[in-house]
Amino acid sequence: MNALRRASAAWRWAVGLWLGELLIxxxxxxxxxxxxxxxxxxxxxxxxxxxxxxxxLVHAHPQLTASIxxxxxxxxxxxxxxxxxxxxxxxxxxxREGHARPRGAAAxxxxxxxxxxxxxxxxxxxLALRIALVVIASQAVLALPGIVAVVLGVIVVLTLTCxxxxxxxxxxxxxxxGTSPRTALDGFTALARAPLRTAAMMGLxxxxxxxxxxxxxxxxxxxxxxxxxxxxxxxxxxFLGLVRLAVALxxxxxxxxxxxxxxxx
Amino acid sequence: xxxxxxxxxxxxxxxxxxxxxxxxxxxxxxxTPPPVVAEPTAALxxxxxxxxxxxxxxxxxxxxxxxxxxxxxRIDGHARLRWRNTSRVAIDRMPFHLYMxxxxxxxxxxxxxxxxxxxxxxxxxxxxxxxxxxxGVHRRRDRGDGREGDRVALRHVxxxxxxxxxxxxxxxxxxxxxxxxxxxLEIDFVTKMPEVFARTGYAERxxxxxxxxxxxxxxxxDGTWRAHTFTFHSEFYADFGDFDVTLDVPADMVxxxxxxxxxxxxxxxxxxxxxxxxxxxxxxWAADPGFLEYTHDHEGVKIRQLVLPEHAASTGAHLEAQIAxxxxxxxxxGSYPWSTITIVHPPSTAPGAGGMEYPTxxxxxxxxxxxVGLRLLGVQERVSGVFTTVHEFGHQxxxxxxxxxxxxxxxxxxxxxxxxxxxxxxxxxGPQDGDDPWLARLGVHGLTSRDFVRMSQFDTATLQQVxxxxxxxxxxxxxxxxxxxxxxxxVMMTLRxxxxxxxxxxxxxxxxxxxxxxxxxxxxLELALRDGLGDRxxxxxxxxxxxxxxxxxxQPTGTVTLDVAEFLEQGLRSTRVVDYRVxxxxxxxxxGHAGWHRNESGVLVGGDPPLRDGAEGAPAMExxxxxxxxxxxxxxxxxxxxxxxxxxxxxxxxxxxxxVTLQFDQPIARVRLDPGSKLWLExxxxxxxxVAPTLVDDDGLSGPLGDTVEGATxxxxxxxxx
Numbered sequence: 009m010n011a012l013r014r015a016s017a018a019w020r021w022a023v024g025l026w027l028g029e030l031l032i033x034x035x036x037x038x039x040x041x042x043x044x045x046x047x048x049x050x051x052x053x054x055x056x057x058x059x060x061x062x063x064x065l066v067h068a069h070p071q072l073t074a075s076i077x078x079x080x081x082x083x084x085x086x087x088x089x090x091x092x093x094x095x096x097x098x099x100x101x102x103x104r105e106g107h108a109r110p111r112g113a114a115a116x117x118x119x120x121x122x123x124x125x126x127x128x129x130x131x132x133x134x135l136a137l138r139i140a141l142v143v144i145a146s147q148a149v150l151a152l153p154g155i156v157a158v159v160l161g162v163i164v165v166l167t168l169t170c171x172x173x174x175x176x177x178x179x180x181x182x183x184x185x186g187t188s189p190r191t192a193l194d195g196f197t198a199l200a201r202a203p204l205r206t207a208a209m210m211g212l213x214x215x216x217x218x219x220x221x222x223x224x225x226x227x228x229x230x231x232x233x234x235x236x237x238x239x240x241x242x243x244x245x246x247f248l249g250l251v252r253l254a255v256a257l258x259x260x261x262x263x264x265x266x267x268x269x270x271x272x273x
Numbered sequence: 274x275x276x277x278x279x280x281x282x283x284x285x286x287x288x289x290x291x292x293x294x295x296x297x298x299x300x301x302x303x304x305t306p307p308p309v310v311a312e313p314t315a316a317l318x319x320x321x322x323x324x325x326x327x328x329x330x331x332x333x334x335x336x337x338x339x340x341x342x343x344x345x346x347r348i349d350g351h352a353r354l355r356w357r358n359t360s361r362v363a364i365d366r367m368p369f370h371l372y373m374x375x376x377x378x379x380x381x382x383x384x385x386x387x388x389x390x391x392x393x394x395x396x397x398x399x400x401x402x403x404x405x406x407x408x409g410v411h412r413r414r415d416r417g418d419g420r421e422g423d424r425v426a427l428r429h430v431x432x433x434x435x436x437x438x439x440x441x442x443x444x445x446x447x448x449x450x451x452x453x454x455x456x457x458l459e460i461d462f463v464t465k466m467p468e469v470f471a472r473t474g475y476a477e478r479x480x481x482x483x484x485x486x487x488x489x490x491x492x493x494x495d496g497t498w499r500a501h502t503f504t505f506h507s508e509f510y511a512d513f514g515d516f517d518v519t520l521d522v523p524a525d526m527v528x529x530x531x532x533x534x535x536x537x538x539x540x541x542x543x544x545x546x547x548x549x550x551x552x553x554x555x556x557x558w559a560a561d562p563g564f565l566e567y568t569h570d571h572e573g574v575k576i577r578q579l580v581l582p583e584h585a586a587s588t589g590a591h592l593e594a595q596i597a598x599x600x601x602x603x604x605x606x607g608s609y610p611w612s613t614i615t616i617v618h619p620p621s622t623a624p625g626a627g628g629m630e631y632p633t634x635x636x637x638x639x640x641x642x643x644x645v646g647l648r649l650l651g652v653q654e655r656v657s658g659v660f661t662t663v664h665e666f667g668h669q670x671x672x673x674x675x676x677x678x679x680x681x682x683x684x685x686x687x688x689x690x691x692x693x694x695x696x697x698x699x700x701x702x703g704p705q706d707g708d709d710p711w712l713a714r715l716g717v718h719g720l721t722s723r724d725f726v727r728m729s730q731f732d733t734a735t736l737q738q739v740x741x742x743x744x745x746x747x748x749x750x751x752x753x754x755x756x757x758x759x760x761x762x763x764v765m766m767t768l769r770x771x772x773x774x775x776x777x778x779x780x781x782x783x784x785x786x787x788x789x790x791x792x793x794x795x796x797x798l799e800l801a802l803r804d805g806l807g808d809r810x811x812x813x814x815x816x817x818x819x820x821x822x823x824x825x826x827x828q829p830t831g832t833v834t835l836d837v838a839e840f841l842e843q844g845l846r847s848t849r850v851v852d853y854r855v856x857x858x859x860x861x862x863x864x865g866h867a868g869w870h871r872n873e874s875g876v877l878v879g880g881d882p883p884l885r886d887g888a889e890g891a892p893a894m895e896x897x898x899x900x901x902x903x904x905x906x907x908x909x910x911x912x913x914x915x916x917x918x919x920x921x922x923x924x925x926x927x928x929x930x931x932x933v934t935l936q937f938d939q940p941i942a943r944v945r946l947d948p949g950s951k952l953w954l955e956x957x958x959x960x961x962x963x964v965a966p967t968l969v970d971d972d973g974l975s976g977p978l979g980d981t982v983e984g985a986t987x988x989x990x991x992x993x994x995x
Binding site: 025029030032033034036037038040041042044045048050051052053054055056057058059060061062063064065067068076079080083084087088091095098154155158216217220221223224225227228229230231232233234235238239242245246249250252253 | 644645646649650651708715716717718719720721724727728731732855858943945946947948950956957958959960961962963964965966971972973974975976977978979980981982983984985986987988989990991992993994995
């Protein structure tokens with residue numbers, strides 16, 4: 009409940025993050041919209057056979073496929089970079105229960121800049137770990153029957169996500185050295201040390217994905233008509249993500265390299 | 274054959290989705306086979322249903338004894354063939370097809386064309402060759418007293434000129450066979466099955482035994498033989514007759530054959546199965562010890578499915594499709610005359626055997642259950658499996674009953690059958706959301722038969738004409754499927770939409786009933802259509818609303834008719850493309866009367882300055898629409914014009930000039946060509962609907978696509994974000 013309260017208190021940050029997401033998505037899709045509109049000129053699809061019209065358009069303008077892919081990849085990469093940079097700031101803003109957190113924009117900014125390098129470094133270690141583990145796990149998971157593979161795959165990725173959260177907390181709040189691969193690895197051991205909070209984090213993560221997946225399904229099924237619902241789902245998912253981070257912050261310090269709680273404050 | 278693989282990316286995309294579907298699927302349960310329906314006692318349905326059967330169509334009478342060595346995948350056969358000379362001339366030579374020799378070596382005509390590849394399956398992955406070796410041909414002399422006469426050995430020549438291909442054999446008769454006379458031959462042969470990658474062969478213990486015995490060519494009334502060299506696209510052509518076939522197989526084999534089973538006896542580890550088929554032009558059979566048997570009686574037709582447990586879950590879907598096909602095609606094309614239809618589901622180790630038609634028996638393909646992920650996204654499809662069943666059953670009419678020459682005019686069976694499949698779907702599902710039933714669906718948006726047919730025309734519609742022989746299609750060039758199957762469908766469905774469904778269906782039904790148990794040609798079909806529809810069909814008045822006030826002044830005028838022969842000529846024997854485009858919408862100031870004019874006395878009078886637009890007395894705005902026939906296929910097209918006051922005007926344009934200009938005394942809001950989507954032949958349709966430049970709002974595509982991409986981006990950002 010403490011995590012929920014702190015996340016609720018940071019609602020402006022959640023809204024800001026959400027709007028940022030929407031802005032990136034809007035800008036990313038703008039190119040696609042423009043591309044299609046230019047190709048259509050003054051014409052309108054002649055009937056409601058949307059999939060056929062799309063097939064005809066892609067056949068006539070095959071570069072549209074590249075345009076869509078480039079849009080999706082660049083916006084995702086942009087989102088990844090932005091979130092890597094903003095994650096420490098958000099952790100500092102949420103703070104650990106019962107511990108002081110930077111007050112005022114200047115203090116917050118200074119603490120953020122101080123922890124940014126380490127946070128980016130541990131994120132990089134996690135990225136490498138994530139790639140390695142996903143490659144290894146996919147070999148094993150894909151050999152399993154359909155639904156089991158999906159569930160196991162989700163658990164693997166959720167584990168990676170939560171471990172990253174904990175490593176970031178260790179760097180930003182507890183002062184662990186982000187450049188050390190041990191800090192990244194300790195994120196995984198911390199998951200095992202706090203099983204209840206781990207379960208809460210994974211549950212929140214899964215719920216967030218479920219919400220986003222529901223929105224995505226609605227968008228695909230309706231041919232884009234459910235975009236407002238997708239936006240609403242993203243808002244909820246963002247908030248759930250904040251709660252997950254707040255829970256991660258409440259996991260007691262574990263890293264051998266950490267300076268101890270509150271040292272950053 | 275099933276709908277031929279296209280080369281267009283949307284089709285490939287859909288195929289890919291279907292292909293990966295099994296990866297996400299759970300293992301379905303095997304339904305318990307229902308009690309077996311009793312075997313019919315006659316191969317044909319009662320006379321009042323099967324008739325009319327012209328006696329002249331009965332040319333062959335086969336008795337075949339065959340033994341399967343399942344270890345060697347070898348069949349030792351002895352055939353007695355009675356054949357009747359239906360021509361006007363005496364015959365001293367009989368050509369035979371040895372189709373199985375297509376798989377004998379790399380240098381056969383079929384293998385040269387295919388390079389060992391067929392529908393994505395490769396001989397190189399399979400390995401074993403197949404062949405048929407005729408070891409003896411004898412003529413059985415008739416003593417005239419009812420007793421068998423002498424056996425006279427006949428010379429038979431494999432690979433006769435000019436093609437010198439092993440898929441052909443000539444038998445030289447010791448004495449001519451006169452018009453109307455019968456000759457009886459005894460043929461001994463050995464058939465070695467290939468490991469199946471193209472229709473026929475074996476995979477482990479599964480045997481699909483087709484094109485396995487020597488088949489005589491077809492003698493035309495003028496005494497010329499039709500006996501083509503077997504090439505990649507050529508398929509088959511044969512006369513009607515009766516078959517009594519005894520198969521000696523391992524005792525544990527479950528066997529399905531053309532026709533009915535009349536007796537089964539088991540001795541030791543062997544089983545003898547006797548089958549009879551009447552008025553068919555081929556005999557095929559399948560055997561596997563693991564076959565489960567699902568039977569059903571539908572209005573006196575025994576539907577028998579032979580399937581391994583791995584595909585048994587889809588037998589219900591196939592049965593539904595089979596019944597839908599029967600219920601659609603019988604009223605349209607006449608009764609199904611045979612008492613059985615056997616659906617063979619090849620095992621997953623023998624996909625190359627799937628999707629092929631034989632009389633009263635066909636092979637289908639699996640229904641791929643869609644995985645949770647695809648179903649969640651709203652993906653649905655009616656393509657895999659069940660469409661194969663509809664298509665292959667359709668061949669019972671288009672080639673089984675209307676036994677056209679598949680080599681000379683492949684469009685007459687494959688194309689007309691594919692067209693009839695679209696009708697089966699329409700009959701089965703009816704209009705859905707006011708549209709054709711969908712074949713595949715993503716959420717609320719579907720792809721219909723019309724869409725699939727149009728997509729197949731993207732790249733390959735102009736590679737070849739429809740009405741050419743099968744070997745005019747070079748496998749390297751491609752286009753056989755797009756042109757023969759789907760362009761034919763587009764031609765016929767366009768004609769049907771233009772002239773009216775009722776008239777077209779009646780004309781096609783007349784053709785189907787007139788040529789049952791016969792060898793119709795394309796000319797027969799075209800003549801039947803012209804007879805049924807008339808040479809010229811009135812499609813509408815060019816300017817019916819021209820007198821109705823606001824649309825006055827438009828061109829063209831007069832009645833627009835469709836010349837059926839000209840349409841078919843373009844559709845079947847040219848590579849012309851239907852493509853119309855709204856070239857321009859111009860809303861401009863009307864012509865005023867200001868200025869200097871000479872009066873009756875020749876004196877310049879007036880000189881009033883032109884009035885500003887909108888001023889009292891100023892000329893009203895007028896609208897001009899320019900339609901361009903960009904394609905070279907001339908066919909009338911409907912034009913829908915929406916004027917600024919929301920008046921909707923419909924016109925029909927003959928398309929005989931490169932452009933037509935329509936003029937209205939008020940601005941035009943939008944112009945749409947072919948609003949009823951009748952032109953299945955037109956695949957470039959994004960330029961069919963244009964709005965006035967000042968009224969451009971939503972193009973209908975950038976919004977949905979942009980929104981979907983935006984939604985997907987948000988989902989991805991949520992994935993990498995908090």
